[in-house]
Amino acid sequence: MAALSCGALLLGLALAAPAALAASDEQQNAAPSGGGGGAAANPGTSAGKSVNRTDLTTCMPGQVWDPKKHKCLQRHSGVLPDSDLTGYANALLKADRFEEAIDVLDLLDNPNTPRALNYRGYATRKLGRTDEGIGYYLRSVALDPAYPQVREYLGEAYVIEGKYDLAKDQLATIEKICGKDCEFYGELEKALKDASAL
Known part of the structure; x- marks a missing residue:
């Protein structure tokens, strides 16, 4: 009888193991069908917690989210189109x-x-390389002068460097692009006010 119970227990464990592994893979590769941003649930550091399925950043480092397959893929050249990356x-x-x-x-x-x-x-x-960041922003502006988000970020970089006149120039440009009600205008205006530059 004990041998039968032990055999039944081993069979039960053998049948349950693949399901547990599949659930683990599903959690690791989980992400939503769209949207994204906000606070990340990082399965690499949140043992025992469920993965936030509404967050694109649930992929582990070294992976990228594939919005068509709805799973994380290993990161490598050509893995996804530029727009998805x-x-x-x-x-x-x-x-x-x-x-x-x-x-x-x-x-x-x-x-x-x-x-x-x-x-x-x-x-x-954000990694503390403000001058390098400004260089990238200026290249973006050269390609699309009417892109308000880059104007906001460029202005914020100028605030960090204490170049308030240049930041105010970006604020004025954002106002021309999308008005004072534009979120990018509000964010840069706040950064200037926080620096007591407005």
Whole structure:
């Protein structure tokens, strides 16, 4: 009888193991069908916690989110189209994963788009390399002078450097592009006020 109970227990464990492994893989590769940003649930550091399925940044370092397959893939050149990689880099930026965002941007076939340069500028600025970030922002502005987000970030970089007149110039340009009600105007205006420059 004991041998039968032991055999039944082993059979039960053998049948349960693949299901447990599949659930573990599903949690590690989970992410939403769209959207993204906000605080990240990092399965690498949150043992025992469930993965936030509404956050693109649930992919582990070294992976990227595939919005078509709805799973994380190993990061390598050509893994996804530039638009998907740029979107994932933005999600990483929103989760303060700046080095990883740069790594993803390094995979782009065309890294010289206004959006990619803006995100690279933001990541490098947030890593304390403000002058380098400004260089990327200026390249983005040269490609698309009417891109208000890069104007906000460039202005914020100028605030960091104490170049308030240059930051105010960016604020005025944002106002012309999208008005004072534009979120980018509000963010740069706040940065200037916080620095007592307005």
